[in-house]
Amino acid sequence: MSGAAPGPLHPLLTSGVEYPFVKLERRRRELAPAGVASINFGMGDPREETPLFIREALQRAVPAVSSYPATNGKPELRAACAAWLARRYGVRVDPELHVLPANGTKEAVFTLAFAMISPGSARDTVVIPTPAYPVYEGGARYAGGKPYFSPLQSADGWRFNPDRVPEEVWKRTALLWLNSPHNPTGAVLDEPTAARIVALARRHGLWVASDEAYGDLWFEGDAPGTLLAHGLDNLIGLYTLSKRSAMTGFRSGFMAGDPTLIEALKRFRPSVGVATPDFIQDAAIVAWNDDAHTPATREVYAAKRRLFLAEFARRGWQVEASQGTFYLWMRAPGGSRPEDGSDDVAFVESLLRLGLVTTPGSFLGPGGEGFVRWALVPTLAQCKEAIARLGQLAGVAT
Amino acid sequence: MSGAAPGPLHPLLTSGVEYPFVKLERRRRELAPAGVASINFGMGDPREETPLFIREALQRAVPAVSSYPATNGKPELRAACAAWLARRYGVRVDPELHVLPANGTKEAVFTLAFAMISPGSARDTVVIPTPAYPVYEGGARYAGGKPYFSPLQSADGWRFNPDRVPEEVWKRTALLWLNSPHNPTGAVLDEPTAARIVALARRHGLWVASDEAYGDLWFEGDAPGTLLAHGLDNLIGLYTLSKRSAMTGFRSGFMAGDPTLIEALKRFRPSVGVATPDFIQDAAIVAWNDDAHTPATREVYAAKRRLFLAEFARRGWQVEASQGTFYLWMRAPGGSRPEDGSDDVAFVESLLRLGLVTTPGSFLGPGGEGFVRWALVPTLAQCKEAIARLGQLAGVAT
Numbered sequence: 001m002s003g004a005a006p007g008p009l010h011p012l013l014t015s016g017v018e019y020p021f022v023k024l025e026r027r028r029r030e031l032a033p034a035g036v037a038s039i040n041f042g043m044g045d046p047r048e049e050t051p052l053f054i055r056e057a058l059q060r061a062v063p064a065v066s067s068y069p070a071t072n073g074k075p076e077l078r079a080a081c082a083a084w085l086a087r088r089y090g091v092r093v094d095p096e097l098h099v100l101p102a103n104g105t106k107e108a109v110f111t112l113a114f115a116m117i118s119p120g121s122a123r124d125t126v127v128i129p130t131p132a133y134p135v136y137e138g139g140a141r142y143a144g145g146k147p148y149f150s151p152l153q154s155a156d157g158w159r160f161n162p163d164r165v166p167e168e169v170w171k172r173t174a175l176l177w178l179n180s181p182h183n184p185t186g187a188v189l190d191e192p193t194a195a196r197i198v199a200l201a202r203r204h205g206l207w208v209a210s211d212e213a214y215g216d217l218w219f220e221g222d223a224p225g226t227l228l229a230h231g232l233d234n235l236i237g238l239y240t241l242s243k244r245s246a247m248t249g250f251r252s253g254f255m256a257g258d259p260t261l262i263e264a265l266k267r268f269r270p271s272v273g274v275a276t277p278d279f280i281q282d283a284a285i286v287a288w289n290d291d292a293h294t295p296a297t298r299e300v301y302a303a304k305r306r307l308f309l310a311e312f313a314r315r316g317w318q319v320e321a322s323q324g325t326f327y328l329w330m331r332a333p334g335g336s337r338p339e340d341g342s343d344d345v346a347f348v349e350s351l352l353r354l355g356l357v358t359t360p361g362s363f364l365g366p367g368g369e370g371f372v373r374w375a376l377v378p379t380l381a382q383c384k385e386a387i388a389r390l391g392q393l394a395g396v397a398t
Numbered sequence: 399m400s401g402a403a404p405g406p407l408h409p410l411l412t413s414g415v416e417y418p419f420v421k422l423e424r425r426r427r428e429l430a431p432a433g434v435a436s437i438n439f440g441m442g443d444p445r446e447e448t449p450l451f452i453r454e455a456l457q458r459a460v461p462a463v464s465s466y467p468a469t470n471g472k473p474e475l476r477a478a479c480a481a482w483l484a485r486r487y488g489v490r491v492d493p494e495l496h497v498l499p500a501n502g503t504k505e506a507v508f509t510l511a512f513a514m515i516s517p518g519s520a521r522d523t524v525v526i527p528t529p530a531y532p533v534y535e536g537g538a539r540y541a542g543g544k545p546y547f548s549p550l551q552s553a554d555g556w557r558f559n560p561d562r563v564p565e566e567v568w569k570r571t572a573l574l575w576l577n578s579p580h581n582p583t584g585a586v587l588d589e590p591t592a593a594r595i596v597a598l599a600r601r602h603g604l605w606v607a608s609d610e611a612y613g614d615l616w617f618e619g620d621a622p623g624t625l626l627a628h629g630l631d632n633l634i635g636l637y638t639l640s641k642r643s644a645m646t647g648f649r650s651g652f653m654a655g656d657p658t659l660i661e662a663l664k665r666f667r668p669s670v671g672v673a674t675p676d677f678i679q680d681a682a683i684v685a686w687n688d689d690a691h692t693p694a695t696r697e698v699y700a701a702k703r704r705l706f707l708a709e710f711a712r713r714g715w716q717v718e719a720s721q722g723t724f725y726l727w728m729r730a731p732g733g734s735r736p737e738d739g740s741d742d743v744a745f746v747e748s749l750l751r752l753g754l755v756t757t758p759g760s761f762l763g764p765g766g767e768g769f770v771r772w773a774l775v776p777t778l779a780q781c782k783e784a785i786a787r788l789g790q791l792a793g794v795a796t
Contacts, residue, residue, distance in 0.1 A: 004632055005600060005602070006603060006631075006632065006656070007514065007572060007599075007604045007656075007659070008521040008572050008604075009513060009659075009662050010513050010514060010515065010662075013666055014662070019665075043466070045466045046464075049462045050461075050462065055460045058460055059457045059460055062457055063453075064447045065446070065644070066444075066645050067443055067647050068443050069647055069649075104671055105671075106671025107670060107671035107672060108671075110669055110670050115408050115411060117406070118408045118410070118542075119517055123406040138670075142512050144517045144542050174406050175405070201405075202401070205405060206405045207405035233404075234403075246464060249675050249676055250464060258404070261404075264407045267411050271508055271532070271533050272508050272509075273501070273503075273504025273505035273506075273533070273649075274505060274672070277647050277649055280675070
């Protein structure tokens, strides 16, 4: 094989830099105490059971003769999604014109900018409030777009403030990502700001994608609304069963919004190969059609949240935002928030020594420095064990 | 909503032109005889049953607690893929370094060029022998690449001839797509040509992706080999359960090949959101580990093929290539093969009047004009009914 010249690779894949999360995993192995099982508050993968009726619906739906699924999904799935939007948010959409299933919303997040940006586009910018779910940036970059990061601020209650983005950036923006309740800060966008953002998008002729993966997980104030309550023009909402129904492994969600964009995605997505298997769609139909199981899910997270909020308060550790999602957004104790993330990484490493995995805010983008994200996904028993371990914490303010 | 300026869309999504397949579906509805059910030889979606042990493996695998699947797949799945490559092709690969599951190979085809081409790449060309599966072109274009179509020739036995591509094109090529057995022509690449292509790729420093979706469906000569028999450098093979195990609706396949490219894809694909649900991976593991069900699948298609080849011979209709796949590649009778595709479209329309759906070769890319693709996916009974209907054919040579 010697002498073969390798083919080209995208420059994003060839940097020799160690990925932050790869480095964190390496540090976890180095620092984990011997004989103590790690408790993982790092990744947001719920450990609750998927309701039995949903699992049974999938098992019943496996067909004798298998067919290519349709990208647009079964009519019954689109209808179930539309009916859920009406019940949950009071928003009426037409399942034929405004709704499109996704094979989990991650692929929808990644591929969305591809339908908007082409080489040489005058509109090549994707505005991303940070810290954030990293796939917004990945999708923008691989589509040939330019991400513009707008760091969220404690002073704004960690809510996106559109005035912090210069007018000349908006003029070349194709897409703005919103995420409410927000990962990692847990902030919920307020309605007046949402209305201002929607008006701005319609004035500038840009799309707003509202990732509402955590929409059913809120703990303070009223239930969050959906951005689509402001009308469909220029807007697309993303909704998933992953958190609402503990179905991360099923890969099922949907998009709803502006019929012009939905129509374009119906043209685009058949090539992409992201149609959802019919048996998973059948499980999704019963999941969206049932609201009885979601308050129990919320209560499980609420119990863990009360536990940690009490413990953090006792220690004088400050939690900010965190009105929704299953994350707690905590200021690294004793830190002064230097921009290289040393404060949050040092604190996260002190937790790794106790076998507790969390995520440094600096890993999640500009603005996250000095904060730590706790994903309250371990079981209640594991959460109690974690709190017991915090008693051994040395060398940081308690 | 008045006054809202819509956001930008990719130019590929905004042309007012009616898509060929949309037009064909419209013509089908216009021309279908009243009261006669259509028999669909158009799309390659098998109507055979998925073996029961595969369906049961999926049902058993639905877990109580659902987890995000890993992009790299379960170790048992990678091992099953590697073991199948060894049994089927005598090719030894390391499941940890050379194998990567795909959520069906369509998404792998679409996203592959994204890992290779970036804005401003000197290597921006994707060479596609045509007529072909349309997703090779879609993936190239959305990645910002330039497709270079190399029309296949009857004179070459419909096999790709690398000498027909100019040297200056190879110098800017990132990726060459091969497909053997080939959709739509059924041609199987010969080993000397395969060796020449592999040497060329290594000399020029480009990737060759070999889509071998139909590798287990062959009817003349020896079983086709895999391109990976020529070593892994610069090569990636794509393999799927869709046709081999009648699992189109499960969306499961894999890639294997050059460790440099597999490593890059392991970095790229976690962002894309195309990890396969674990319960589908469990079904795929038992499917790849079993060879007993594939000869029966092949025999079903062989029976249909004998039926049609005899009928076409009786009518003096010429079939070319078609050594493998479940397609027959037929010269439109009476046509002189004009480049606008009028010959093949006219013949396909004459079949639509009998309630028989086929695909005009011209819809599948340059070089397909004057030919028609029959996908032998209806049941044997439907195939016999279709042949009976051909007796009513008027106005074309019989």
